[in-house]
Amino acid sequence: MPEIGKTKFEKLHGHLLSVAWALLFLIIPVIGFSQDDSEVSSQIDTTSIKIGEQIQYTITVETDSLNIVHFPEGQTFSPLETVEAIMKDTVKNKNKVVLQKVYALTQFDSGAYTIPSQRIAINEQPFFTDSFHIKVADVVVDTTKQKMFDIKPLIQVEKSYAKIWKWILVILLGLLIVGGLVYWFYLRKKPMTEEEKEALLPPYDRALLELKRLENSRYLIQDEYKKYYSELTDIVRSYLEEDVHVSALESTTGQLIAKLEMLKDAGELKLENDTITQFQKILETADLVKFAKSKPPTTVAEEDRKMVEQIVVKTHDALPEPTEEELMLTEEYLEELAKKKQRKKIYWAAAIFIGVLFLGGAFSVAYYGFKEVKDTVIGHPTKELLESEWVASSYGYPPIDLETPDVLVRQEVELPQQVLDSIQDMQTFTYGSYFQHFSISSTSVMFKNNQGDPDFEGAIGSALGIFEQLGIKNIITKQEEFTTKSGVAGFKMFGSGNFKNPATQKSKRLKYNILLFGGKGFIQQIALTWEDGDEYAEEIVTRILSSLDVKTQV
Template structure:
């Protein structure tokens, strides 16, 4: 049963996933000339090879944009996302055919989609005409894969399971040992055993052979233990010789008449067992009485020290046996505990468990996020791309100005947290002179509005490995919370041209040793996304 359970756990933990590609569209109904996005998603392993086709048209739809493949990763899986921008300039209901994708030398065709293309009324006599509005900023729909972190409940359940399995192993082992112990007879003195065997001979008088076999075996067993001789393996004459010699060595005053009685009993026994002579019941009982008298007389003459030695030896054997049982139980319980622990680690993942305890002791610091998969995404307008531990959330803002064409703000956590990232993008309607001190003062004001105290800073030029240039502000601040005053550091990138500004602010606890490399990773991932010019 135990092996079946382990086999089931192993099979359950090693299940893979089948090769499949999910095809969806962001819209089912569009107007003539409006863009519709076809989104292909597939889960892959690191060794998988996937090729998405580059096409000019799909069915009766024209491809206006082949978007680059996005890679979204987590601890458990990697997802490839490919988007196609399509349009149609005729009204009607069209079937969007499946797209053929190469997956590890195997061609997989996605499902078909039905798209409704509606006509647009352009009769200027029936509707008012409006000025063309400024370009709208559309927030892309980004599918964020949540990393399935293990929870405290999972850890507790795993520990409970480990202890339950260990307890079951202990109970089963104890039960088996008790059954074996019940079958084993406890030590009894030789004389008590002899008396017990004599009482068990009732009813054997009608069968001389069975009677004498039982009687002589009981006598031999008694002398084998008390005199330490091979009585059970000896013949009648050898036994009598052994007994005679031993009582002489040990100076036991056993009378010659007693030995003669014993010799007569064994002679009758040989007649009954080997000559198959059926003796009278009266003689059988007399011989039994003679054996009892011989053993009783010998028992009274036997030194007490001999019996004490045998009892002590028996006690030592019993103690060793019990100690061996205890050791075997402990070994089985420890082995079960170790195997159950390894199985739990295998199911939950060593890295997940390590990250969980690190998170409990140190919190979600830079080291925690450095060991996990990051997400690359675009933010704002003009779009800027950067890599972050998690997708930044858009923050609503009422900031308006006649000079601003559009403004966007994104954030992950706050200044009071151990780590935080904030991105703000500003696009101006016309060229605006850039004054670094004004921008820096504005950003410092934002920090103070979030209760940052004692701000100290320094400025320098910035340029990363991808050629992005700008200004960098590095500084420190304190933040007061229920735990007291917390020392933090921050790094702000100010990127600009004549019509836009991008401000990226990263903050972290001053005690976080891994935070510097965490900031460098974000800074080096910053990249401009080129916009296509309208024809």
């Protein structure tokens, strides 16, 4: 998600946060401490290094041999990085023991840095080392050979549409597959079969082709005269119906002969009387074979087929030549018929396409739910956060380990001088704000000469004061203990409240979680806010809290 620039309201939020933190620090009591006869010292081998070089940081502890000593572990030397830690040999002197641990530290950015004081626990009694100031110098570069450029300023990062484009590509791929299937099965000009090619022939040519196929058939050899004469009369009747335009298929023999004679008398069909008489005899023979189970000689059946072929030829020749207008009408009719057929294919393709989309959408809604489908297609800010690539990192010192949807950004918090006098270091990292759908902040604070336990009750009051100054009303507060994944116990305050955005004047119900951890000399806080009813934000919060861990050793 892109970083959103601060509005004046967000700046107000930051200012109020600073003031509230100041109040928080003032209510934490400062308690003195006592030490036994144990001694802790530290030293470094140099106060100036080049980028990437290492500093040897040595901690020496002299204490009773029965005492339990805990040295700092992990990245506790921030802003320097710990390369390795080596425990040296233990030296015993009577009833005392001298322990030494050497840390190799480095830094890859030039500048002046402070190595913070380190906490060593002896029988749970804390001891602090001195802090050290070091300088990290640039590596000398020959500028006569290598041109130098100024460091570029920070720029606003554009929102990444990689995930949206991924969904668009998936949808386009699905549509392409559906379109390809529709084209292949409905719109593509498929190679015609022999039956389809035959069906496209003119009635005259088709009738002659079918009569030739009948001649080569095995009906007469297999003594199937009924099938032979049925197919013979069907061929000639179909031809007459298509080419002569008489209803021949549904007419009896007498009716069909009467219609042909009427066409002959009207001058529309120039056939001789002998041709009509021969045709009548063939039809009567066929009726006897089909209905009276008559069986003429094979030679007669073959002659009847030849005679039907001659009748087809004579009938075709007897038809008057079509006029130019008739030919044009026929061509227009065929063209319109082809267009109609093409439109029908397109309608079917569109219907199938819409049907696939509808069924796919209905299945998705039934399986995932309407809200999930809507948020996936249209988009939802916290859903995109939840499904983004999360970042696991440590923030502040003492470190707070978190896994978040995006990296938390360090914030500079201005505090009154009286507060600065009581703290040694404070580091705050945030993402989002109360004005957005989701926000998270992480703050670690170390105090000067303070070995007392932090006042969580006072911190809660300070946090509620922050909410009130930001305009959150009707705050509901609940409290409970919270344990991190490593077993560190802390304090959790959670609830909800009404928040009115000054920019949009729109009200919304906010939910919040504030978690507090700490020990002698330090306190850690994690705060999360999100809109009530946002299921994706709830999942984000659950995932963050399950990844949360803090260090109990300063």
